[in-house]
Amino acid sequence: MSGQPFYLGTFRAGGGPPFAGLVLEGQVVAVAALVPLCRRLGLELFQPESVLGLLEDWSRNYPALERAVEAIRAGEAGALPFIAEAQLQTLPPVYLPRQIFCSGANYKKHVVDLIVAQGGPHLAGKSEAERREWGQRRMDERARWGKPFVFTKLPTSVIGPYDTLWLPPEVQQADWELELGVVMGRPARRVRREEALDYVAGYVVVNDITARELVYRPDIPEMGMDWLASKNAPGFLPMGPYLTPAAFVPDPQNLTITLRLNGQVMQHESTADMIFGVARLIEFISAHVQLLPGDLICTGSPAGNGMHYGRFLKDGDLMEGSITGLGTQRTPCRLEEVPGRSEPANYASEEVG
Template identity: 55%
Template structure:
């Protein structure tokens, strides 16, 4: 199967299977995998004991003992099954401005006017310290090398590569200065979106329809691995998506309006974040709507974030 180079730190966690066998949690180090199912049935179970587990993982990664297997011999699944997924919208400055210009009706306001107005709105949001977060469904998650199936009703499928924070310690009503203590790891998510149903044209006063736009099966490719938070700085990462080998998104997480700590804290004011939950941090500029090129049957998306490896998904039309 696939391998994923350029991981930050000496090891990562993933979920794997061999042949028709059951999926198991695995420690990834040096292109090899150590089966951890004797210690926990899933990676989420490991995250539930993260403070105790992390030192043991460090020891295991440094030891030659154990039945290590090449990653290339295994199927790589989504690295964790979250209970809850929280998605940050409009969190990259340039991305939001580009989308506003793309959504402006023909004959509407000049592009420069739209850019100026949206930039002012983003500055106001940052000053008021109010992120925008909505809920995703775990049933939309698929593996880092699995097909993304475009539903028959979807006419404008688009990509949105994102950094995802993975919760370790439960978090409820925590302050931003403590929030990163509750993040166990980071991974890659592609928040595939049906653009034509984002806005409810039959009920414009209600606004957006995130259920249909974001949550079709396979619309959230995840992984390949969980890279411990201690191994990287989420504010200094490069988010890059290639479509059939051509770079479409290539932006630093520095362009985020609200960083990981602020987003995790914000979500925790309303709900309790649990081990294995995902907080997606928004997508940078360069989506298909901006390029005038949306996803088609046979397209291959390749998403990379510094230190987190690469996911690769082929698009398949349901029809």
């Protein structure tokens, strides 16, 4: 569909139940309220009560939504119960994904910055310029011959685009990772990258919050990274505000990601800097697991995380995350108050039995 985009989201009015909403120029109408209009147009909407339900039959629901929007904009829809978005509570647009996959170390500049900062025995004695040149060569080689690094995240970490992020008191290094999120619109298994984007329903803004000091377990270093503790606290994945249909994102590798912390730009990068693009990630993940409609793929974060600045999230901070054409999420940070003892961040400080 050409012309102005429309969006989907999940909303709540007062204390009512969540509902799927169609968003047009800041106004929201329940998708379920479009069923009579679609029937007059000779089309049907399936499971219109939730965005996840719509995604279950996206190949039929999207054309119906597209035609309904055309009728609304042409003044042919009659009276519809639109509500100003500001009067509603905005929930995560996909409420909630069944599976969440995250790509790590997937932006060239980000990884090269880590190589320059952290070095390694093989780079001992090298200048910063030499380390950077070595890192850039390695990233070019990885893009040609390597494979994505993917891990999973829990749906219970998801919050809405304007919800408060409650910082666990045991976490001192909560970090931001603004990312392009990909929402699947069809089941996918062993998909070739040339066809992978045909399986995408749309795109969302996500922020993969990470507790840096919990990534590595000093008590069992041979076990690698602890994604459960470092990535999955409640609130560690703000999502939204909207699901933007893929038809309005002609090239997911040509979007600008921007994160501001208290008004200061911390991340500003193009998705063109991805080592493995959206299609390659879908190909890789679907080679190993069954992807389902509504599943979320977080595609990695560009340079400019708190680790780079030596500055982590704290009580009173405000994050604002935007991606071209996908909207802006605003996440205030507050310190969670937990009565009694909390799990210590430094596992090595406890006796290991």
